[in-house]
Amino acid sequence: MDERQLRILRELGELGSVTAVAEALLVTPSAISQQLRLLQRSMPVPLTERHGRRLVLTDAGQALAGAAIEVETALARARHTVEEFVDRPDGDVSVAAFHSAASTFFPLLLRGLAAPGGPRLAFGDEDVPQDDFPRLTRDYDLVLAHRLDHAPPWPRTVTATTLLREPLDVAMPADHPLAVRPSLRAADVADEPWITVHDGFPVMATIEAIGAAAGRRLHLAHRINEFAVVAEVVAAGGGLALIPRWTTRPHPALVLKPLDGVRALRHIDVLHRPERTARRAVRTVLAELHRAAGTVTGRA
Structure with missing residues (x-):
């Protein structure tokens, strides 16, 4: 899994459809679906399931989407640390x-x-x-x-x-x-x-x-x-x-x-x-x- 795939999973849980996620991230629905398939291959349990025409998160998917928030927060903190290091005049x-x-x-x-x-x-x-x-x-x-x-x-x-x-x-x-x-x-x-x-x-x-x-x-x-x-x-x-x-x-x-x-x-x-x-x-x-x-x- 990677950061982008986790973000897509999180957005799917919040927005409720692949089309809405694609519009939010300015990519095609097929690109979103492809990333979800790649993420699923690395997981031992299903992350999504069909409810009629909609693709929704399973309990495991919801747990991973929640963890994705922590991952994004940690990565944002790491980027900020790097930016501070790069911009330090006294390095x-x-x-x-x-x-x-x-x-x-x-x-x-x-x-x-x-x-x-x-x-x-x-x-x-x-x-x-x-x-x-x-x-x-x-x-x-x-x-x-x-x-x-x-x-x-x-x-x-x-x-x-x-x-x-x-x-x-x-x-x-x-x-x-x-x-x-x-x-x-x-x-x-x-x-x-x-x-x-x-x-x-x-x-x-x-x-x-x-x-x-x-x-x-x-x-x-x-x-x-x-x-x-x-x-x-x-x-x-x-x-x-x-x-x-x-x-x-x-x-x-x-x-x-x-x-x-x-x-x-x-x-x-x-x-x-x-x-x-x-x-x-x-x-x-x-x-x-x-x-x-x-x-x-x-x-x-």
């Missing part, structure tokens, strides 16, 4: 981000949503390969993910909007011979040792593109995912690295140079399952993320 909202996005956006969210009565934030750092970001939307309301500018789009199972399209610059010590140049090409940096991410992470594809543009394989001296650690290793003379322009904290001993001739650009996208934004609190956090992105690039 819990979980946000995941990879490390450099977390260090940039988490403080901005805390400051931007600090007023009383706003969403209650719960953060998690998730440094995963690109293909694993969509799976995180099972556990978090919003997931900050990164992918290269020319990478395939995210799967249709998640909704994605772009917060930033962030250049990846070549980081080097301030006293490096290449530091005096306004920009660099692949051939300029192809013979240097490199510090880069592990396989499966987006920056690796740009490293490979630099090697392809220069016509030789780069020497990958170190594999480090955390850009704060990368910056320290570069500053100590461990090699060059690609570092995001806006979401990595500036290092006093480093300079960043743009790369010409290679598409060195990453998207920072926010992923979520479509139903998550039915909640007012989640929409509030999502809007604040987009506002915060403007402050990161200096647009706001």
Whole structure:
């Protein structure tokens, strides 16, 4: 049985005929009769009987129709509870981000949503390969993910909007011979040792593109995912690295140079399952993320 069938049974008891029930529910009499037959199949005793040309409820039918009132009341109460939950401005909202996005956006969210009565934030750092970001939307309301500018789009199972399209610059010590140049090409940096991410992470594809543009394989001296650690290793003379322009904290001993001739650009996208934004609190956090992105690039 389902809610609609119980309502039809209740209406039949009150209105007294299939035709009257059909008119009240704006459907055909045959549709009402079909639902009553389906309901009867799930019951061990007759729910209706004929009195002349009229279909009326049996004692069992009347008992079930009475119970239907309680069911409708409980369902109405449950819907109201859900509506209150969905519309709460101070609901819990979980946000995941990879490390450099977390260090940039988490403080901005805390400051931007600090007023009383706003969403209650719960953060998690998730440094995963690109293909694993969509799976995180099972556990978090919003997931900050990164992918290269020319990478395939995210799967249709998640909704994605772009917060930033962030250049990846070549980081080097301030006293490096290449530091005096306004920009660099692949051939300029192809013979240097490199510090880069592990396989499966987006920056690796740009490293490979630099090697392809220069016509030789780069020497990958170190594999480090955390850009704060990368910056320290570069500053100590461990090699060059690609570092995001806006979401990595500036290092006093480093300079960043743009790369010409290679598409060195990453998207920072926010992923979520479509139903998550039915909640007012989640929409509030999502809007604040987009506002915060403007402050990161200096647009706001």
